[in-house]
Amino acid sequence: MNLFQLALRNISRNAFRSWTIFLCAFYISGFALAMMLIVHGAEQSLDLANQRLGADILVVPNGSEQKVETSLLMGNPTNVWMPREVVEKIARLPEVESISPQLYLATLTNAACCSVSNMFVIAFDPQTDFTITPWLEQRLGRALNPGEAIGGMYVFTPPGEEGIKIYGTFVRLMGNLEPTGTGLDRALFISFDTAYDIARNSRTRAVEPLQIPDNSISAALIRVRRGNAAQIVSMKIEQQIPEVTAIDSPELFLSYRNQINGLAEIVWMVLAIALVLSIAIVDLIFTMAVNARRREIAVLRALGSTRRSIFFSLLAEANLLAFGGGMAGLALSALAVYLFRNLLVSSLQMPFLLPSLPELVFVLAIGILVVLAAVSISVLPPALAASRREPALAMRE
Amino acid sequence: MLISLKDVVKIYAPAKEQPVRAINGLSLEVPRGDFVAILGRSGAGKTTLLNLMAGLTRPTSGEVLVESANLWSLGDREQSRLRNRKIGFVFQFPSLLPSLTALENVALPNTFGKRLAGDEARVRAGQLLEMVGLTDKRNAFPRHLSAGQQQRVVVARALMNQPDILLADEATSNLDEQTEQEIMTLFQQIHAETGVTIVMVVHSSYLVRYATRSIQMANGKILSGD
Amino acid sequence: MKAAGVLMIALAIAVAVVSLVFNCQAEGRSLALANGTTVPMKCFWSAMAEIAVAVPLLGVGGMLALSQGRETQRTLAVTGGILGAFTMLIPTVLIGVCANPDHDCNRIMLPTTLMAGTLIIAVSLITLFISEGRTEASAA
Structure with missing residues (x-):
């Protein structure tokens, strides 16, 4: 038994806490990736359409x-x-x-x-x-x-x-x-x-x-x-x-670009709110879980665990859950966007192009890092408090 | 001297409440191989004394020495290592980790000290479970064990790293009379076989007979001791 | 296992309903032959095959939700996984869908069945993994 295995056992023991953190990470990462792919895909598609036309100016009837x-x-x-x-x-x-x-x-x-x-x-x-x-x-x-x-x-x-x-x-x-x-x-x-x-x-x-x-x-x-x-x-x-209108290249598809920018702004706003809410929820759930386990943590300290290892094992528990939830969210979201891309184009009335594999891997890596950072921020205060609490006091409370 | 307490004062000062003087200028010496029973009424400071000996709470003033080392002059890492290697603790409340089996609970102290390799730790934990008569329960989770069996596992866990000191805080207060006697006999047997120093808080005077000497406490001070 | 069974039932229903509603025949599209008669497009046959797979999948999901025995759960998980693979293979390799990307069979039926198939296989694998783990723990 090592500290990592101990963290895994604790994860399987507390189903409510584990599922809450898992689902928060799943939701945030999945939503963020889907929106990022759609907005980025639309922008990339517009750029490619511009390139395909290959013209500096498009002249059309007024x-x-x-x-x-x-x-x-x-x-x-x-x-x-x-x-x-x-x-x-x-x-x-x-x-x-x-x-x-x-x-x-x-x-x-x-x-x-x-x-x-x-x-x-x-x-x-x-x-x-x-x-x-x-x-x-x-x-x-x-x-x-x-x-x-x-x-x-x-x-x-x-x-x-x-x-x-x-x-x-x-x-x-x-x-x-x-x-x-x-x-x-x-x-x-x-x-x-x-x-x-x-x-x-x-x-x-x-x-x-x-x-x-x-x-x-x-x-x-x-x-x-x-x-x-x-x-x-x-x-x-x-x-x-x-009798003609001349549209220079940067102005081409401007209304679509504005629409995408508008969508991007809303998406980032919703994402920021969801992220803040998730941080608050995970913090609350983890604080409750750590409080319920205060005696157990005191016992670990009495058995020779350092403050540092208590802190990192709590952080590891949360990050393992966040990693699992985040990866599941990202995988499902990427799969859904890939499979339903034709439906997305026709229902959103926006052009759309999937990113290249290196771009996708980069976005996935950023996504998982954001989720891990968010969960770490959430559990930092309760994990710090739990590791610093005097064991004797924790046993008396 | 294995454990020395010099003019120790411990004041609990919970927020918005009157400070409580749990230990009031207490000095005590426990030589190696001793089996001390601490007796006293509720609130006498028995548990706080034990926690001070284990370094689980910081004295407001005075010194706590284990093998001449002042516990509170050590950093967290050194203090934790000392607790892990030299002190075994038996708690009053159920203290087994519910997600671990009996064997894994017994082997837990080795997780922090890493004195034995994984297989060796399992063998040692198995031997300790055999010593406390629970070989057949090695893979059972705490919820499947009776209160007496759980406390036996806790005793086995306290001995995992072959400590010099075993601290037991009313280890039998939640058990029926027969199980209480079994556990106390187990402590006696461990003391006789291993020579480990035992300091035990007991809730009844009739349990003093299992120890080699006893201390009576009241108001955070030692009233009498033989 | 209850959750896995319920999830499998939900996915089986999704596969059946989407196949039933979003095939070209249901939209009123069919292939006109030279002799004037019309025959269904291949997405229709895919949809029928998907429904034929969804029905036993419903049964597997139901039994998984109710089963207690580890051996039964493992057998059901393997069966569910195989049916999930068929859910994916029918519209891609075995029968296929229309070539036109604008048809609903391409926009909705194909991605839904592929997504559901992936999830069914994932649920089956997790069920298998958990039941194996429990067997080991009880044997130890």
Whole structure:
């Protein structure tokens, strides 16, 4: 029998105290990790979506900023148009290095001519594109041919079919992009030529034709020349072309960022309250338990236990429980967030991306340290008092 | 001299209450191998005297020496080691740890002193349980033992580290007459066999016959002693 | 053991109810064949198999809550663990669910059964561990 085994025996003896500390640690660590993963996952997802677009400025028709942001983040298709001449006008600006137009399309809902209902389809111009094309060159070693497509992470060819049917035309899925946790994971990327082919064919092959207004585009992605501030260039674009809105990269998805920041603030507040309450509860329970055991502690002192070993054995008991509860809470929380990530995205209406393994391990380590620190703070006063109490007095009380 | 108390005064001063002078300028010497019975009315200071000898309470003034070492000039670590190695304690109240078996309770003092390895400690604890007649109860938890059996285990535990001094505080006050005699005979037997010095607080004068000498206490002082 | 049994019953009910409610057939989705007839998607068959596993799991949970004998508890824990493993294997390896991540079978049924399966196995292992420990203590 050593002091560690003695602590374990005491844990199994006092079920109420043990369960209270275990559950407090379980709740705090589980809640903190789940919230941290959600908030961090949403932030990371927004950053990745920004990177995926790879543009300094996104130009969209006036009044459609929110719609386009929601489409890009949540994958709900949108139908916005502006004249194609906008591209030429912007390209003339000396601060603009490159500009590439995009078409935002959508498949039909519950129609036999489309394999996937209401899918967000993004058509890009291979001549000017600087976001998808580099990826294609790296993976495929060539540009997309007509009738070929690249999908987000969750886009797949329906089993038994030769391709994905869009308005009656099959497109071949040539690969999937890395996950971003946003609507881009559910989007299909095709070239302008393929989009116009589909639109032409749809008049005879689909229940409803795909409409792409003449000389129109949905959005334009811009890269500014080195040394120019995207914010200034955006303002200049809006001054020269009043019918468009130019969103510079830091401002992109701003409403979502604000929403996440708001959520993060609430989460930290709730967590702080829960932490303080748990510290108070554990302190109370431990004080009661130590008082009930004062004679037992006095006996241990009489048998030769030092003050120091009494103090550390009480601390060890609490920390063993906190470690068990904390690990269980963290494991269950990580598992739940991982398994229910799709449900989280659809119910919270927020993008979400799981952290990498090293990030997760780091967060878990921080979580367990916070729980151990909180429990140690809680039991410090009763453990100190118990170790300092004079044994003879403890026996008389 | 194994234990010496010189002009010891102990005043308890609980908050919001009048101070109590539990020991009032007491001096006592206990030579090695003695079996002393301390007798006195309730509140005479018997338990406090025993606690002072074990270093479980600090004297308000005076000195408590064990083998010439002043207990209160030692640090907590040294004092605890001395208690662990030299003093065995038998309490008035049930003092076995409920989460440990009889054998583990007996071996407990070794946890703090680490004089014996785990297996050796178990063998020694088993021998002590055999000595107190509880070999068949080695794996029983305290709740499954009678009050007399529990007190026998406590006696065995007090002897675990082969102490020089055995302090017993009304060790038989909660037991029936027959069990009381059995425990007292056990103390006599231990004293005869091991030569350990025993200082025992007793609640009745007829128990004095088991000791080699007795001390009568009243108001924190020694009234008489043979 | 009572707590372990009650927890197992609750998990079995969760598996059965979620499988019953959140499969594509229950949502009105089915596969249309070329000849015009419709057949259930594979998540429906997974759901039926999950219910078939949940029923004996309910029994195991009930018996575990009431059992006293260590040997019985150990047998029940092992049986519960095997059923828990099946709860996880059915929607992943043995039958599967729909490929579309937006379907409820993917968003709700699959994670719930995986989570419940993990917890059932954990409860079974803890039960096994505790009953082994008690047997050793009583034998010592």
